[in-house]
Structure formats: structure tokens, C-alpha cells
Amino acid sequence: MYPNYTFVNVKRVKLPKGWVMLGVDLLHEFHDLKQKQILDDSFLVCGMQERFGKLDVQCCNAPLVVERLISEFSIQAESTCQDCGYFLAVLHKRNNWVRVLCADCALKSNYRLMTSNSNLTHRPR
Numbered sequence: 056m057y058p059n060y061t062f063v064n065v066k067r068v069k070l071p072k073g074w075v076m077l078g079v080d081l082l083h084e085f086h087d088l089k090q091k092q093i094l095d096d097s098f099l100v101c102g103m104q105e106r107f108g109k110l111d112v113q114c115c116n117a118p119l120v121v122e123r124l125i126s127e128f129s130i131q132a133e134s135t136c137q138d139c140g141y142f143l144a145v146l147h148k149r150n151n152w153v154r155v156l157c158a159d160c161a162l163k164s165n166y167r168l169m170t171s172n173s174n175l176t177h178r179p180r
């Protein structure tokens with residue numbers, strides 16, 4: 056499912072299914088940069104996963120352009136449902152598990168909105 060680029064130094068990229076397209080797009084972007092010879096052979100992707108509701112990408116010898124791409128994609132992931140890929144998602148919580156979910160998927164899997172968000176709108180006067 057993921058492109059088999061030589062710079063991907065990960066046994067298996069494993070992202071939640073709603074984020075797979077993001078991961079694939081990011082790898083394509085890296086590939087483009089290699090084609091344009093902006094990235095050399097020392098560049099490697101050493102890890103790509105979801106951690107605590109965030110997209111976590113580790114690279115070796117990543118120039119600034121890669122850092123920027125990763126932060127762009129991470130910001131996009133912060134509002135992309137991990138389950139269905141819908142773009143109107145926010146952090147939800149169940150016990151100690153944190154996931155980025157849309158309202159429908161949160162309801163289905165019994166996750167609740169993170170309280171830190173609602174504190175902002177219901178601050179006592």
C-alpha cells in the first residue's frame with residue numbers, strides 16, 4: 056500500500072487507516088525532492104507512526120525543506136480523522152487513549168472530546 060522507495064528505512068510503515076493517504080502523499084513529496092536532487096542518498100525516513108494523536112515522522116539527515124513538509128503534514132493530521140480520513144476531526148479521549156477523530160467515529164468507538172478544548176468555551180466568569 057505504501058510506495059516502496061529506497062529511502063524508507065522502516066520495516067513497515069503503520070499509520071491509522073484514516074492517515075494512510077497523508078503518509079503516502081508525504082512519501083511522494085520526499086520522492087519528488089529526491090528526483091529534483093534536493094535530497095541526497097544520506098536522507099532516510101526512519102519512522103512514521105501515530106503517537107498520542109500526532110503524526111510522528113523521524114528522518115535522518117533531513118534538511119529544512121523536509122522539516123517544513125513534516126510540520127505541514129502534522130498540522131493536517133491534527134484535523135484528519137484517524138479512522139475515516141474526514142477532515143473535520145479533533146482530539147478525543149477514552150481513558151488514557153488519545154485519538155484524532157471526527158464526531159461520527161468518536162461516537163462509534165465511545166471516545167469523548169478532550170476536556171481541554173471545552174474548558175476554553177466554558178470558562179467560569
Ligand SMILES: [Zn+2]
Pocket residue numbers: 136137138139140141156157158159160161
Ligand atoms: Zn471519522
